[in-house]
Amino acid sequence: MNGPEILIEFAPGLGVFVPHTRRSGPTRAATDGVSTLGHVVESLGVPLTEVGGLLVDGRPVPVSHVPAAGESVEVRAVERPQSVPGAPLRFLLDVHLGTLARRLRLLGVDAAYESTDIGDPALAARSAAEKRVMLSRDRGLLRRRELWAGAFVYSTRPDEQLDDVLARFEPGLRPWSRCTACNGLLEEATKEEVADQLEGGTQRSYDVFARCRECGRAYWRGAHHEQLEAIVERALGGRTREG
Structure with a gap:
Protein backbone atom coordinates (compact mmCIF):
# COMPACT_ATOMS: atom_id res chain seq x y z
CA MET A 1 0.00 0.00 0.00
CA ASN A 2 1.44 3.36 -1.00
CA GLY A 3 -1.54 5.71 -1.05
CA PRO A 4 -2.76 8.39 1.38
CA GLU A 5 -1.69 7.98 5.00
CA ILE A 6 -3.52 7.38 8.26
CA LEU A 7 -2.18 7.51 11.82
CA ILE A 8 -2.48 4.39 13.98
CA GLU A 9 -1.76 4.25 17.70
CA PHE A 10 -1.53 0.84 19.36
CA ALA A 11 -2.35 0.04 22.98
CA PRO A 12 0.82 -0.53 25.05
CA GLY A 13 0.07 -4.24 25.42
CA LEU A 14 0.25 -4.67 21.66
CA GLY A 15 3.77 -3.29 21.44
CA VAL A 16 5.21 -6.80 21.26
CA PHE A 17 3.80 -7.12 17.74
CA VAL A 18 4.95 -3.74 16.48
CA PRO A 19 8.52 -3.06 15.26
CA HIS A 20 10.58 -1.07 17.75
CA THR A 21 10.67 1.99 15.53
CA ARG A 22 6.86 2.23 15.72
CA ARG A 23 6.38 1.90 19.48
CA SER A 24 7.13 5.47 20.54
CA GLY A 25 3.98 7.04 19.12
CA PRO A 26 1.41 6.88 16.33
CA THR A 27 2.39 4.85 13.29
CA ARG A 28 1.96 6.27 9.81
CA ALA A 29 0.40 3.72 7.47
CA ALA A 30 -0.42 4.06 3.80
CA THR A 31 -3.88 3.13 2.56
CA ASP A 32 -5.15 2.13 -0.86
CA GLY A 33 -8.80 3.09 -0.48
CA VAL A 34 -9.88 -0.55 -0.73
CA SER A 35 -8.25 -2.55 2.09
CA THR A 36 -10.12 -2.75 5.39
CA LEU A 37 -8.76 -1.36 8.61
CA GLY A 38 -8.48 -4.91 9.92
CA HIS A 39 -6.20 -5.77 7.01
CA VAL A 40 -4.07 -2.69 7.65
CA VAL A 41 -3.68 -3.54 11.35
CA GLU A 42 -2.68 -7.12 10.57
CA SER A 43 -0.23 -5.95 7.90
CA LEU A 44 1.53 -4.02 10.67
CA GLY A 45 1.96 -7.23 12.68
CA VAL A 46 -0.99 -7.30 15.09
CA PRO A 47 -3.34 -10.33 14.87
CA LEU A 48 -6.99 -9.35 15.14
CA THR A 49 -7.39 -11.93 17.93
CA GLU A 50 -5.55 -9.41 20.12
CA VAL A 51 -7.61 -6.37 19.14
CA GLY A 52 -10.36 -5.39 21.53
CA GLY A 53 -11.67 -2.42 19.60
CA LEU A 54 -10.92 0.08 16.84
CA LEU A 55 -11.62 3.81 17.11
CA VAL A 56 -11.38 6.19 14.18
CA ASP A 57 -11.25 9.84 15.18
CA GLY A 58 -12.69 8.77 18.52
CA ARG A 59 -15.65 6.73 17.24
CA PRO A 60 -15.86 2.91 17.27
CA VAL A 61 -15.68 1.20 13.88
CA PRO A 62 -15.70 -2.46 12.77
CA VAL A 63 -12.64 -4.19 11.30
CA SER A 64 -14.39 -3.92 7.91
CA HIS A 65 -14.08 -0.13 7.96
CA VAL A 66 -12.16 1.18 4.94
CA PRO A 67 -9.93 4.01 6.20
CA ALA A 68 -9.69 7.33 4.47
CA ALA A 69 -6.71 9.65 4.24
CA GLY A 70 -5.94 11.58 7.39
CA GLU A 71 -7.93 9.44 9.82
CA SER A 72 -6.52 8.80 13.29
CA VAL A 73 -6.94 5.23 14.51
CA GLU A 74 -6.71 3.87 18.04
CA VAL A 75 -6.20 0.10 18.37
CA ARG A 76 -7.24 -1.18 21.77
CA ALA A 77 -6.18 -4.45 23.37
CA VAL A 78 -8.64 -7.18 24.30
CA GLU A 79 -10.37 -6.53 27.62
CA ARG A 80 -9.77 -9.05 30.36
CA PRO A 81 -11.43 -11.27 31.32
CA GLN A 82 -12.36 -12.01 27.72
CA SER A 83 -15.71 -13.64 27.06
CA VAL A 84 -16.13 -16.12 24.22
CA PRO A 85 -19.86 -16.33 23.44
CA GLY A 86 -21.59 -19.07 21.53
CA ALA A 87 -20.10 -22.28 22.94
CA PRO A 88 -18.61 -23.77 26.11
CA LEU A 89 -15.07 -22.48 26.66
CA ARG A 90 -12.67 -25.02 25.17
Whole structure:
Protein backbone atom coordinates (compact mmCIF):
# COMPACT_ATOMS: atom_id res chain seq x y z
CA MET A 1 0.00 0.00 0.00
CA ASN A 2 1.44 3.36 -1.00
CA GLY A 3 -1.54 5.71 -1.05
CA PRO A 4 -2.76 8.39 1.38
CA GLU A 5 -1.69 7.98 5.00
CA ILE A 6 -3.52 7.38 8.26
CA LEU A 7 -2.18 7.51 11.82
CA ILE A 8 -2.48 4.39 13.98
CA GLU A 9 -1.76 4.25 17.70
CA PHE A 10 -1.53 0.84 19.36
CA ALA A 11 -2.35 0.04 22.98
CA PRO A 12 0.82 -0.53 25.05
CA GLY A 13 0.07 -4.24 25.42
CA LEU A 14 0.25 -4.67 21.66
CA GLY A 15 3.77 -3.29 21.44
CA VAL A 16 5.21 -6.80 21.26
CA PHE A 17 3.80 -7.12 17.74
CA VAL A 18 4.95 -3.74 16.48
CA PRO A 19 8.52 -3.06 15.26
CA HIS A 20 10.58 -1.07 17.75
CA THR A 21 10.67 1.99 15.53
CA ARG A 22 6.86 2.23 15.72
CA ARG A 23 6.38 1.90 19.48
CA SER A 24 7.13 5.47 20.54
CA GLY A 25 3.98 7.04 19.12
CA PRO A 26 1.41 6.88 16.33
CA THR A 27 2.39 4.85 13.29
CA ARG A 28 1.96 6.27 9.81
CA ALA A 29 0.40 3.72 7.47
CA ALA A 30 -0.42 4.06 3.80
CA THR A 31 -3.88 3.13 2.56
CA ASP A 32 -5.15 2.13 -0.86
CA GLY A 33 -8.80 3.09 -0.48
CA VAL A 34 -9.88 -0.55 -0.73
CA SER A 35 -8.25 -2.55 2.09
CA THR A 36 -10.12 -2.75 5.39
CA LEU A 37 -8.76 -1.36 8.61
CA GLY A 38 -8.48 -4.91 9.92
CA HIS A 39 -6.20 -5.77 7.01
CA VAL A 40 -4.07 -2.69 7.65
CA VAL A 41 -3.68 -3.54 11.35
CA GLU A 42 -2.68 -7.12 10.57
CA SER A 43 -0.23 -5.95 7.90
CA LEU A 44 1.53 -4.02 10.67
CA GLY A 45 1.96 -7.23 12.68
CA VAL A 46 -0.99 -7.30 15.09
CA PRO A 47 -3.34 -10.33 14.87
CA LEU A 48 -6.99 -9.35 15.14
CA THR A 49 -7.39 -11.93 17.93
CA GLU A 50 -5.55 -9.41 20.12
CA VAL A 51 -7.61 -6.37 19.14
CA GLY A 52 -10.36 -5.39 21.53
CA GLY A 53 -11.67 -2.42 19.60
CA LEU A 54 -10.92 0.08 16.84
CA LEU A 55 -11.62 3.81 17.11
CA VAL A 56 -11.38 6.19 14.18
CA ASP A 57 -11.25 9.84 15.18
CA GLY A 58 -12.69 8.77 18.52
CA ARG A 59 -15.65 6.73 17.24
CA PRO A 60 -15.86 2.91 17.27
CA VAL A 61 -15.68 1.20 13.88
CA PRO A 62 -15.70 -2.46 12.77
CA VAL A 63 -12.64 -4.19 11.30
CA SER A 64 -14.39 -3.92 7.91
CA HIS A 65 -14.08 -0.13 7.96
CA VAL A 66 -12.16 1.18 4.94
CA PRO A 67 -9.93 4.01 6.20
CA ALA A 68 -9.69 7.33 4.47
CA ALA A 69 -6.71 9.65 4.24
CA GLY A 70 -5.94 11.58 7.39
CA GLU A 71 -7.93 9.44 9.82
CA SER A 72 -6.52 8.80 13.29
CA VAL A 73 -6.94 5.23 14.51
CA GLU A 74 -6.71 3.87 18.04
CA VAL A 75 -6.20 0.10 18.37
CA ARG A 76 -7.24 -1.18 21.77
CA ALA A 77 -6.18 -4.45 23.37
CA VAL A 78 -8.64 -7.18 24.30
CA GLU A 79 -10.37 -6.53 27.62
CA ARG A 80 -9.77 -9.05 30.36
CA PRO A 81 -11.43 -11.27 31.32
CA GLN A 82 -12.36 -12.01 27.72
CA SER A 83 -15.71 -13.64 27.06
CA VAL A 84 -16.13 -16.12 24.22
CA PRO A 85 -19.86 -16.33 23.44
CA GLY A 86 -21.59 -19.07 21.53
CA ALA A 87 -20.10 -22.28 22.94
CA PRO A 88 -18.61 -23.77 26.11
CA LEU A 89 -15.07 -22.48 26.66
CA ARG A 90 -12.67 -25.02 25.17
CA PHE A 91 -9.16 -24.69 23.81
CA LEU A 92 -6.99 -26.08 21.03
CA LEU A 93 -3.20 -25.80 21.31
CA ASP A 94 -0.61 -26.21 18.59
CA VAL A 95 2.40 -28.53 18.62
CA HIS A 96 4.63 -26.04 20.46
CA LEU A 97 2.43 -25.74 23.57
CA GLY A 98 2.40 -29.27 24.96
CA THR A 99 3.40 -28.28 28.50
CA LEU A 100 0.68 -25.63 28.65
CA ALA A 101 -1.88 -28.16 27.38
CA ARG A 102 -0.97 -30.66 30.09
CA ARG A 103 -1.18 -28.01 32.81
CA LEU A 104 -4.58 -26.82 31.62
CA ARG A 105 -5.79 -30.43 31.66
CA LEU A 106 -4.35 -30.87 35.16
CA LEU A 107 -6.67 -28.04 36.20
CA GLY A 108 -9.65 -29.68 34.52
CA VAL A 109 -9.76 -27.31 31.53
CA ASP A 110 -10.83 -28.84 28.20
CA ALA A 111 -7.62 -28.46 26.17
CA ALA A 112 -7.17 -30.37 22.93
CA TYR A 113 -3.59 -30.57 21.69
CA GLU A 114 -1.91 -31.63 18.47
CA SER A 115 1.34 -33.43 19.29
CA THR A 116 2.41 -33.35 15.64
CA ASP A 117 2.52 -30.48 13.19
CA ILE A 118 -0.65 -30.99 11.14
CA GLY A 119 -0.39 -27.57 9.50
CA ASP A 120 -2.20 -24.28 9.97
CA PRO A 121 -5.17 -25.07 7.67
CA ALA A 122 -5.99 -28.26 9.61
CA LEU A 123 -5.66 -26.53 12.98
CA ALA A 124 -7.90 -23.67 11.89
CA ALA A 125 -10.46 -26.14 10.52
CA ARG A 126 -10.51 -28.06 13.81
CA SER A 127 -10.92 -24.82 15.77
CA ALA A 128 -13.96 -23.99 13.64
CA ALA A 129 -15.46 -27.49 13.64
CA GLU A 130 -15.16 -27.99 17.41
CA LYS A 131 -15.64 -24.32 18.40
CA ARG A 132 -12.34 -24.19 20.27
CA VAL A 133 -10.21 -21.13 21.05
CA MET A 134 -6.90 -21.58 19.22
CA LEU A 135 -3.92 -20.88 21.49
CA SER A 136 -0.67 -20.29 19.63
CA ARG A 137 2.44 -18.15 19.32
CA ASP A 138 2.14 -18.38 15.52
CA ARG A 139 0.83 -15.05 14.28
CA GLY A 140 0.20 -16.45 10.82
CA LEU A 141 -2.05 -19.15 12.23
CA LEU A 142 -3.99 -16.60 14.28
CA ARG A 143 -4.62 -14.54 11.13
CA ARG A 144 -6.51 -17.36 9.41
CA ARG A 145 -10.09 -16.30 8.79
CA GLU A 146 -11.58 -19.76 9.34
CA LEU A 147 -10.57 -19.82 13.01
CA TRP A 148 -13.54 -19.87 15.36
CA ALA A 149 -11.58 -17.85 17.94
CA GLY A 150 -7.94 -17.45 18.87
CA ALA A 151 -5.47 -15.97 21.33
CA PHE A 152 -1.76 -15.28 21.19
CA VAL A 153 0.33 -16.89 23.95
CA TYR A 154 2.70 -14.09 24.91
CA SER A 155 5.33 -15.87 26.99
CA THR A 156 7.67 -18.78 26.25
CA ARG A 157 7.68 -19.87 29.92
CA PRO A 158 5.00 -22.44 30.88
CA ASP A 159 4.28 -20.83 34.29
CA GLU A 160 3.66 -17.44 32.68
CA GLN A 161 1.71 -18.98 29.81
CA LEU A 162 -0.67 -20.66 32.24
CA ASP A 163 -1.10 -17.50 34.32
CA ASP A 164 -1.85 -15.51 31.17
CA VAL A 165 -4.49 -17.91 29.80
CA LEU A 166 -6.20 -18.22 33.18
CA ALA A 167 -6.27 -14.44 33.65
CA ARG A 168 -7.48 -13.77 30.11
CA PHE A 169 -10.33 -16.29 29.94
CA GLU A 170 -11.03 -17.26 33.57
CA PRO A 171 -12.04 -20.85 32.70
CA GLY A 172 -13.75 -22.95 35.34
CA LEU A 173 -11.20 -25.08 37.19
CA ARG A 174 -11.76 -28.69 38.26
CA PRO A 175 -8.31 -29.98 39.21
CA TRP A 176 -7.55 -33.69 38.86
CA SER A 177 -10.60 -34.34 36.67
CA ARG A 178 -8.93 -34.76 33.24
CA CYS A 179 -6.32 -37.02 31.73
CA THR A 180 -3.17 -35.00 31.10
CA ALA A 181 -2.27 -37.38 28.25
CA CYS A 182 -5.44 -37.32 26.14
CA ASN A 183 -7.81 -34.75 27.71
CA GLY A 184 -10.41 -37.41 28.61
CA LEU A 185 -12.35 -37.30 31.87
CA LEU A 186 -11.14 -39.30 34.87
CA GLU A 187 -13.19 -41.67 37.02
CA GLU A 188 -12.42 -43.51 40.23
CA ALA A 189 -10.88 -46.94 39.81
CA THR A 190 -9.98 -49.79 42.11
CA LYS A 191 -6.47 -51.18 42.38
CA GLU A 192 -7.66 -54.36 40.71
CA GLU A 193 -9.02 -52.45 37.72
CA VAL A 194 -5.65 -50.83 36.99
CA ALA A 195 -3.39 -53.61 38.25
CA ASP A 196 -1.93 -54.27 34.80
CA GLN A 197 -0.44 -50.74 34.80
CA LEU A 198 1.14 -50.95 38.27
CA GLU A 199 4.59 -52.07 39.29
CA GLY A 200 5.08 -53.97 42.52
CA GLY A 201 6.11 -50.95 44.59
CA THR A 202 3.15 -48.93 43.42
CA GLN A 203 0.72 -51.75 44.25
CA ARG A 204 2.10 -51.94 47.77
CA SER A 205 2.28 -48.18 48.42
CA TYR A 206 -0.94 -46.76 46.96
CA ASP A 207 -4.63 -47.53 47.32
CA VAL A 208 -6.41 -44.60 45.64
CA PHE A 209 -6.53 -44.59 41.84
CA ALA A 210 -8.30 -42.97 38.92
CA ARG A 211 -8.58 -44.02 35.32
CA CYS A 212 -9.21 -42.13 32.09
CA ARG A 213 -12.51 -42.99 30.45
CA GLU A 214 -11.01 -42.45 27.00
CA CYS A 215 -7.53 -43.99 26.96
CA GLY A 216 -7.63 -46.07 30.14
CA ARG A 217 -4.50 -44.55 31.66
CA ALA A 218 -4.22 -45.02 35.43
CA TYR A 219 -3.43 -42.19 37.87
CA TRP A 220 -2.28 -42.15 41.49
CA ARG A 221 -0.42 -39.78 43.82
CA GLY A 222 3.06 -40.79 42.77
CA ALA A 223 6.52 -39.27 43.00
CA HIS A 224 5.65 -36.14 41.02
CA HIS A 225 2.45 -35.34 42.89
CA GLU A 226 3.98 -32.55 44.96
CA GLN A 227 5.11 -30.71 41.82
CA LEU A 228 1.66 -31.05 40.29
CA GLU A 229 0.01 -29.99 43.55
CA ALA A 230 2.11 -26.82 43.54
CA ILE A 231 0.80 -25.94 40.04
CA VAL A 232 -2.78 -26.50 41.17
CA GLU A 233 -2.37 -24.48 44.36
CA ARG A 234 -0.78 -21.62 42.43
CA ALA A 235 -3.69 -21.54 39.97
CA LEU A 236 -6.37 -21.74 42.65
CA GLY A 237 -4.57 -19.20 44.82
CA GLY A 238 -4.38 -16.75 41.93
CA ARG A 239 -8.08 -17.25 41.23
CA THR A 240 -8.87 -16.51 44.88
CA ARG A 241 -6.80 -13.32 44.87
CA GLU A 242 -8.35 -12.14 41.62
CA GLY A 243 -11.82 -12.82 42.92
